[in-house]
Each structure stands twice: as structure tokens, then as C-alpha cells.
Amino acid sequence: MGTLDTLFAGTRAEGRAALIGYLPAGYPTVDGSIDTLKSMVDSGCDLLEVGVPYSDPVMDGPTIQAAADEALRSGFRLRDLFRTVEAVSAAGGKAVVMTYFNPVLRYGVDAFSRDLAAAGGLGMITPDLIPDEAEPWLEASAAHGLDRIFLVAPSSSPERIAATTAASSGFVYATAVMGVTGARDAVGVEAEALVARTREHTSLPVGVGLGVRSGDQAAQVAGFADAVIVGSAFVTAARTGPDAVRALTEELAEGVRRTPAPIG
Amino acid sequence: MSTPENTTDRGVTLENSTAVDDAVENAVVESTPVQDSTTPQDDTTAAQNSAVHAVAEQDPHAPGAHDPDARGHFGPYGGRFMPEALIGALDELSAEYDKARLDPAFTDEFTRLLRDYAGRPSLLTEAPRFAEHAGGARVFLKREDLNHTGSHKINNVLGQALLTKRMGKKRVIAETGAGQHGVATATACALMGLDCVVYMGEVDTERQALNVARMKLLGAEVVPVASGSRTLKDAINEALRDWVTNVDTTHYLLGTAAGGHPFPLMVRNFHRVIGIEARAQVLEQLGRLPDVVTACVGGGSNAIGIFHGFVDDADVRLVGIEPAGKGIETGEHGATLGHGSPGMLHGAMSYLLQDEDGQTTEAYSISAGLDYPGVGPEHAWLKDTGRAEYRSATDAEAMHAFRLLSRTEGIIPAIESSHALAGALVLGRELGPEGVILVNLSGRGDKDMDTAAKYFGFYEES
Numbered sequence: 001m002g003t004l005d006t007l008f009a010g011t012r013a014e015g016r017a018a019l020i021g022y023l024p025a026g027y028p029t030v031d032g033s034i035d036t037l038k039s040m041v042d043s044g045c046d047l048l049e050v051g052v053p054y055s056d057p058v059m060d061g062p063t064i065q066a067a068a069d070e071a072l073r074s075g076f077r078l079r080d081l082f083r084t085v086e087a088v089s090a091a092g093g094k095a096v097v098m099t100y101f102n103p104v105l106r107y108g109v110d111a112f113s114r115d116l117a118a119a120g121g122l123g124m125i126t127p128d129l130i131p132d133e134a135e136p137w138l139e140a141s142a143a144h145g146l147d148r149i150f151l152v153a154p155s156s157s158p159e160r161i162a163a164t165t166a167a168s169s170g171f172v173y174a175t176a177v178m179g180v181t182g183a184r185d186a187v188g189v190e191a192e193a194l195v196a197r198t199r200e201h202t203s204l205p206v207g208v209g210l211g212v213r214s215g216d217q218a219a220q221v222a223g224f225a226d227a228v229i230v231g232s233a234f235v236t237a238a239r240t241g242p243d244a245v246r247a248l249t250e251e252l253a254e255g256v257r258r259t260p261a262p263i264g
Numbered sequence: 265m266s267t268p269e270n271t272t273d274r275g276v277t278l279e280n281s282t283a284v285d286d287a288v289e290n291a292v293v294e295s296t297p298v299q300d301s302t303t304p305q306d307d308t309t310a311a312q313n314s315a316v317h318a319v320a321e322q323d324p325h326a327p328g329a330h331d332p333d334a335r336g337h338f339g340p341y342g343g344r345f346m347p348e349a350l351i352g353a354l355d356e357l358s359a360e361y362d363k364a365r366l367d368p369a370f371t372d373e374f375t376r377l378l379r380d381y382a383g384r385p386s387l388l389t390e391a392p393r394f395a396e397h398a399g400g401a402r403v404f405l406k407r408e409d410l411n412h413t414g415s416h417k418i419n420n421v422l423g424q425a426l427l428t429k430r431m432g433k434k435r436v437i438a439e440t441g442a443g444q445h446g447v448a449t450a451t452a453c454a455l456m457g458l459d460c461v462v463y464m465g466e467v468d469t470e471r472q473a474l475n476v477a478r479m480k481l482l483g484a485e486v487v488p489v490a491s492g493s494r495t496l497k498d499a500i501n502e503a504l505r506d507w508v509t510n511v512d513t514t515h516y517l518l519g520t521a522a523g524g525h526p527f528p529l530m531v532r533n534f535h536r537v538i539g540i541e542a543r544a545q546v547l548e549q550l551g552r553l554p555d556v557v558t559a560c561v562g563g564g565s566n567a568i569g570i571f572h573g574f575v576d577d578a579d580v581r582l583v584g585i586e587p588a589g590k591g592i593e594t595g596e597h598g599a600t601l602g603h604g605s606p607g608m609l610h611g612a613m614s615y616l617l618q619d620e621d622g623q624t625t626e627a628y629s630i631s632a633g634l635d636y637p638g639v640g641p642e643h644a645w646l647k648d649t650g651r652a653e654y655r656s657a658t659d660a661e662a663m664h665a666f667r668l669l670s671r672t673e674g675i676i677p678a679i680e681s682s683h684a685l686a687g688a689l690v691l692g693r694e695l696g697p698e699g700v701i702l703v704n705l706s707g708r709g710d711k712d713m714d715t716a717a718k719y720f721g722f723y724e725e726s
Contacts, residue, residue: 106607128347152348156351175348178509
């Protein structure tokens, strides 16, 4: 049983959804991102998504684009990712990496997986890699004991959901709306339907991301999903300062505990 | 409307003319200036007639040995490195294109539009005074600059706009660098009554202001993109973000033979007419095939279109010319195949310009249309297999060729195409007087006059 399986078994036993918080490594600096990520763990994030700043983030809205640009301008290098994951893991955090695939490809899929596992990372979320093209990653993740978190979308056909969930481990990432990342006032009704469609094909936990920014939204999503994934709102809070990050984490952590999650 | 007989005389043999006429009536007759048999265009030369027969013999849409595999791979390149949210749209597009390419109602309508709207077949013009500077080799120009909207881009946009209508979508988005693809897309959307939004890097909207005005006049919304390097690659990023949000109603009309499957295959096939025509024309005018076919390569759509007319002629060298910008050694260039490395960008595995962490690096060229750090995946495959060679020409070499063609032949080429002309000057010297070079003159240079006037100091003289 992998670490993520244990994590979700724990949150399910507590009758709640997990809170997953995203921050790009290196934003605004490498040390700054490590401090923010540690604070997110201390204040109630069950799992961290450590983002890799990338030059061409086609799935990201303006907030995360700007953060990635800033991290790259301040000199973020891929080796800083492993240092970040190592630091938050050593501090007791659990972390997966969210990355566009070209940096992984360039580093070498096996070498990246090896170094991520050595740093204490648990897996990788791949927003522009579908299982159809993922052969090297399927092999490397198996070899290095990492979880593979692929995405499903409202536009995914039943066949694609079946194939994608079959290739996944740890959890499945359901994109709540058709669109890019960014805080929204309302999380689409499409999200609940997508989670239900995904559950027809897998017993893996299903996390919902894209758009959540408040405790109320977290509570709403926790009503039908196994994990609430928050990204842009954390980036905005990190820009404001440590108090804002703590306050947001606590609000969201309260939200995921407000409504009992379904027993999947 | 044309009868089958005069249709053949016009140069494009249609197997089912009645079906075409019906389709055109239904689709575009209201806004298409259909020529009758008395127009001067009907007075075609023997050479053009021959080119036309070749079009009929070689179906640019037919599946064949040079197609990628079912998942869009050309060897290790191509494929779909795209967000899952877009895979459904790519599947829909693939399914529709696979049907359309075999459906005479579609292919005949496309051929008809190319003829009656875009002005095909484009001419093949020998350039003897220019050739004096190319070691005496004979130089032939495939005149895509004479197409409606001034470049080869019209071929692809007419094909994809027809496909958009076939899919029942009403909104088209596109990216553009120099503005040529944006103008062509806005044109096709005006013709077919589709809503059009064009994403254009802020840097490019400034250096191609005239094309921005053209797009607006044609009814398109032009969105300046201020993210990243504010050029073509960022315009593509922004178009992809729009597409993932509005995919139910919107077709992304990608302008080059790159991106996720089926775009590289589909865009190539819409441009294959260039090579098919050129091959027949050069045979007619010269009685033999050229030694070299050359074309500029940014994303690579005009090059892949003309190369495919000759890809099975083993003795014909295919030479792509990439932008060397201020010189390869300065790092300010766009020579993706020559000096990049394999990786993925915008949905496909191919070559790209990247740093050691896999971050895309910025391309540079004086020509906005070649200023792109990626390249179509089939070019990567043609390079690795050795079927095509890729060289580069600097800004200075391209601008020299730009002025030389203007002064020796009275033809002002696009700066993009001038890279191919610069390549031809070198190739001609290598081949000597016996050599024959076919250059794809992919666009006209009107849009580049401001850049050229600044480059040559014309404003200071006046």
C-alpha cells in the first residue's frame, strides 16, 4: 500500500475529504516556497502539490502563469524542485509534483523519477501527458514506487475515463470545469457529475481541482469528492504573506471537515 | 456554374462535378466570386493545364505511406501531448477529418474554393535575372504569393474552415505571428460566416500593425497576448487556453503543420496542392524534375506542402531553410531543427529550442512568421531519416535576397520566403549552371515594407 493510499484511507476513516494545496516551487524564491509549503502543512494541508514553473503553461490561468514567470525570472532550476520536495518531506509534509511533461522529458524520465523518489516525493501529476503517450513514465513510476496521477475532464468519454483511471494510482485528478486554473466564484456543476462518472470506473480516490478558493466551496466539493485541490488561491495568498497562507489553509481545512465525504 | 468540361480546362479535374456544384451552392455560392468561362483566368497556358491534370492524378487527401500512425506519430515524433480536456475535441476532429478526406463532397468543394476563391493553381515563374546571382543555376519560383490573401496560408484555412462548418461549430480561434495566418483565417471566416478571434503576441501586433487592421476590417477580433515572450508561441498558448474553455462551440484553426494529432497531418494535406502543382509545372516547363526543392521553415507548413510533391522522388533534394536571425553563434535565432533538440511543445513531440531544464527558449528572427521555437513533427522525422536537409539563413542573408529578387525580377517576396531565396543563392553556387532549384515563394512582401524600409534606411533617405 502506497503512502497516498494510506493518506486517503485515513481521511476516509475520518469521514472527510483531503485538502491538497498547490504552490510552484521557487515562488517567489526557492527558500520562500519551502517556507510557504511547510506552513501549508502545519496549518492543515494533507498533501502538497509542488508545481514546476514552466515557460509554456497552457493549462494555467493568469495567477499561476505570473507566479511561474516570476520563479523562472528569479532563477529557478529543476534541481531546486528536488531540494524543495526534500525539505518539505523532511519537515513531515507529503508531496507530489505537478509538472508539464517537457522538463521531465529533458531531465530524463527515469532520472527524474529516481531523483523525485529519493527526495521523498510520492508521485507526479501530469496535466499535459495522457496515458496513451506515457509509456516511459508508466515504467519509471513503477520502478521507483511513484504514484501516477492522470487527469480526467468533463469532456472525457467513458472509454477515456476507463483507460485513464486504469493507468492511474494514488488518486485521480478531476478538472472541475472546462478551462484553465484560477479561482472562481462557483465550481461548476460539471464537477459532481464528472466525479460520479469517474467512480463508475475506479475505486481510486477522486480529487477535484480548478477554481476552489473558499471554505464554503471546499465544503461543497468535499460533499462529493475525496480531495479538494486548491491552487491559484494559495498563490495569491503566498503573494500577500505568511498570515494569509495560514488563514486560507485553516479556512479550507475547516471546509473539508464540514460535510461528511461519501464513503467511496 | 462551370460545366465538367470547362472545369477540366480550368485546370482542376473534378470527378464529381455535380456534387461539387451542389455543395458549393449550399455552402458558399452567395459570397464566392465564382468565375464563368469567359473570364481571363480561363485562358490558361498549357503548363497550367498540365499542372491541373497532375492535381487530378495525385489526390492530396488520400491516405498513404507518408501518413503518421493512427495516434499521429511520425516515427518518434508527433502524437498528442495535450491536456485530457482537449483530447475529446482532437478525437472529434480526427474522426471528422478522416471522413472528410475521403468524401468527394468535401474534397471537391475544397478544390473548387482553391480555384475560384484563392486563385489556384498558382504560377510557376522562372527567375533568370535572380539566378545570375545563384551560380547560374536555373531558379523557379512557386508563386504562393499570388494566392488570395498573399500567401500559402489560404490553402489550410479554407480546408479547416470547411471542416469547422462540417462539425457544426460557429466560432473559430487562431494564433498568428506575422499576421498572414490571422488574415487568412479572418478571410475564410468572413467567407463562411464564422465568428473569428485571433490571438497575436503584443510584439507582433506592433511590427505587423497593417495586418491587425486587415483582420479587424474582415470582422475578426484581434487579442494582443502580453504573456511570456509576447510572440507566436505565447499566442498559441493563449489560443489553447481559449480552446480548452470553449471547445464545445469552437474550432482551433491552427496555422501550421504542428500541434497535436491530427493537425500536422491535416494541415500538410491541405498544403500538398503546392507540391503537386509545382511538380507538374516544372516538368511541363523544363521536362525534368528539379535537383533541389527549397522552402523556409518556421512551423513548416509551406515547406511540408511543397516537399510532399517530391518526397517520393529520391533524386530530388528537399532543403528547408530556418531563420539564423542575428547568427547562430549569437543565440538569437529560430533554427529549431538545426540547433534545437527533441522535446514537446504545443501538443507534439518534435524538435524545439529549449534550455537544459526543458524550458522553451525564445526564438528570434527579423521575420515574425519564422519566429517560433518549435517545428512541425514531420520535419523532425524527415530530418532524422535524412530525407530532408535543414540549413539556415541570417536576417542579413534573407534581407539581401529580399532586395535582390525585388530588383532583378520585380517580385517583392515575404521576408519569410526570402530565407528560402537566400538558401537558393547558396545552393545554386553549389550546384553550378546545370542545377535546377525550385523555391517555394510562400508569400508576398507587402506586409514587410515597414520592416524593410527601416532595415534599408528608406525612411532616412526621404
